[in-house]
Amino acid sequence: MSRQGTRGVDLRKVNGELFSLTYGALVAQLLKDYEDDEEVNKQLEKMGYNIGVRLIEDFLARSNVGRCNDFRETADVISKLAFKMYLGIQPVVSNWSAAGDEFSLLIENNPLTDFVELPPGHSQLNFSNILCGVLKAALEMVQMEVDVRFVQDTLKGDNITEIRLKFVKRLEDAVPVGED
Amino acid sequence: MASINKQKTSILDKPLGKGKPEINAATFALLFSEMVQYCQNRVYSVSELQTKLSELGQHVGTHMLDLLFVREKGYKRETKLLNMLLFIKNNFWKTLFGKEADRLEHSNDDEKTYYIIETEHLVNRYISVPKDKGKLNCAAFTAGIIEAVLNGANFPAKVTAHWHKGTTFMIEFDESVLARDKMV
Numbered sequence: 520m521s522r523q524g525t526r527g528v529d530l531r532k533v534n535g536e537l538f539s540l541t542y543g544a545l546v547a548q549l550l551k552d553y554e555d556d557e558e559v560n561k562q563l564e565k566m567g568y569n570i571g572v573r574l575i576e577d578f579l580a581r582s583n584v585g586r587c588n589d590f591r592e593t594a595d596v597i598s599k600l601a602f603k604m605y606l607g608i609q610p611v612v613s614n615w616s617a618a619g620d621e622f623s624l625l626i627e628n629n630p631l632t633d634f635v636e637l638p639p640g641h642s643q644l645n646f647s648n649i650l651c652g653v654l655k656a657a658l659e660m661v662q663m664e665v666d667v668r669f670v671q672d673t674l675k676g677d678n679i680t681e682i683r684l685k686f687v688k689r690l691e692d693a694v695p696v697g698e699d
Numbered sequence: 700m701a702s703i704n705k706q707k708t709s710i711l712d713k714p715l716g717k718g719k720p721e722i723n724a725a726t727f728a729l730l731f732s733e734m735v736q737y738c739q740n741r742v743y744s745v746s747e748l749q750t751k752l753s754e755l756g757q758h759v760g761t762h763m764l765d766l767l768f769v770r771e772k773g774y775k776r777e778t779k780l781l782n783m784l785l786f787i788k789n790n791f792w793k794t795l796f797g798k799e800a801d802r803l804e805h806s807n808d809d810e811k812t813y814y815i816i817e818t819e820h821l822v823n824r825y826i827s828v829p830k831d832k833g834k835l836n837c838a839a840f841t842a843g844i845i846e847a848v849l850n851g852a853n854f855p856a857k858v859t860a861h862w863h864k865g866t867t868f869m870i871e872f873d874e875s876v877l878a879r880d881k882m883v
Contacts, residue, residue, distance in 0.1 A: 570729045
């Protein structure tokens with residue numbers, strides 16, 4: 520074999536437990552710094568927003584997916600391609616609203632919450648709130664304003680983790696002042 | 700009845716799992732970059748930033764230690780210094796980063812100091828350090844992980860990250876560790 524030992528490593532993969540524990544360390548540090556669940560939720564969403572802005576570029580570069588024609592297609596792409604690519608899980612898309620502008624992602628095994636349990640006294644904390652920020656930012660970069668929030672969370676005692684996405688409006692690229 | 704059962708299954712009763720679930724490197728890199736930026740906004744100097752990153756790493760290390768020993772070593776802890784270092788260089792590195800560390804060296808001048816050397820470290824792969832940040836090395840995060848693992852396994856030490864032949868982790872053990880090792 521002409522390849523050396525180190526070359527056999529897939530440079531695009533990282534140990535999932537390192538990732539989960541790193542995220543846990545981050546949330547623990549935030550809780551120590553802010554001491555208030557709602558503040559931590561906001562910080563996580565903000566950080567998720569920054570990540571999402573860059574993640575969408577990486578996603579579009581790697582996946583060759585074209586523009587989605589409607590919200591249903593968007594939902595499919597998010598669950599089957601994006602979540603699979605970045606977290607290795609495939610959430611189920613369900614609970615479509617009558618108007619077709621709201622749906623839920625049901626996540627069974629959230630890698631962010633491996634080894635995590637919420638102590639009593641932090642019932643307001645949305646541990647995986649970073650996901651809300653990421654989804655919101657990524658969709659905003661592709662001209663969709665979407666409201667993302669947690670409905671159910673296994674850490675809080677529910678059977679499954681549910682994230683609800685609601686389409687608010689289509690964003691138009693703003694024309695710079697002076698050019699018309 | 701159902702609610703009583705729910706309260707009884709704590710997370711410690713769940714099976715550990717086989718480990719090695721893999722995640723895209725981009726996900727980790729993006730998360731790590733946000734963490735560095737978060738720490739950067741709360742400190743005033745490079746060494747404070749490295750300390751903050753090291754603290755985050757220690758949080759990871761304390762949890763990783765038990766996980767690794769239970770899974771890899773079949774519940775048996777290392778008691779000899781050299782075996783512990785080899786465990787870190789090989790098993791631990793392989794589990795976390797997918798490959799073993801490049802080199803483990805003992806310092807010529809100081810008995811208590813060892814070096815783990817890696818030419819291209821995972822956490823630094825997507826980070827470029829601007830000139831005004833001087834000696835910042837984000838592998839301080841990994842240094843924190845190693846420090847927590849060593850302290851937790853009862854080999855008190857200080858671990859720091861440096862730019863030398865790539866990334867070098869300098870491990871300085873306490874006198875007590877060497878004294879004890881001579882007796883074992």
